[in-house]
Amino acid sequence: MVICETKVINKTGLHARPAAELSSLAMQYKSSITIKNLSRNGIEANAKSIMRVLTLGISQGMQVAVCADGVDEEQAVHQLIALIDSGFGEV
Numbered sequence: 352m353v354i355c356e357t358k359v360i361n362k363t364g365l366h367a368r369p370a371a372e373l374s375s376l377a378m379q380y381k382s383s384i385t386i387k388n389l390s391r392n393g394i395e396a397n398a399k400s401i402m403r404v405l406t407l408g409i410s411q412g413m414q415v416a417v418c419a420d421g422v423d424e425e426q427a428v429h430q431l432i433a434l435i436d437s438g439f440g441e442v
Contacts, residue, residue, distance in 0.1 A: 352420040353428045356389065361438040364410035367401075369439040374401040376434055382421025384431070389414040398431065 359365065365373065377384045377398040386404060387395035390413035396403035398417065409415060415435065419427040 352418060353424045354416055354418045355428045355432045356414060356416045357432050357435050359409055359411055359413050359415060359435060361441040362411050363441060364413065365404060365407065367405065369441070370401050370404040372439055373431065373434060374399055374404055376431060377427070380419070380421070380423045380427040382419040382424045382427050384417065384419045384427055386431075387416040387418065389416055 361369065363369070373386070384398040385395045386398045386407065387393055388407040388409050391408065394407060395418075396407050398404060417428050417431045417435075419425075421427075
């Protein structure tokens with residue numbers, strides 16, 4: 352299992368478009384992937400489900416953790432963290 356933390360920097364947080372991007376990228380991997388909102392008592396969701404990601408209510412400045420478990424876990428976590436750190440092209 353690989354876990355990495357980061358902070359959401361884009362002004363709108365994980366609204367529909369960024370959540371869709373995140374879920375689309377997560378679906379490319381075989382590993383089980385979750386995203387956890389560390390700023391809200393650590394609630395987590397399946398990163399491959401846009402609806403689940405949206406329920407986390409992640410906004411700008413919130414701390415998140417991406418966790419992956421499986422054959423491509425390292426690549427999955429690093430790519431998802433890079434996407435979040437990029438601000439989803441909104442920064």
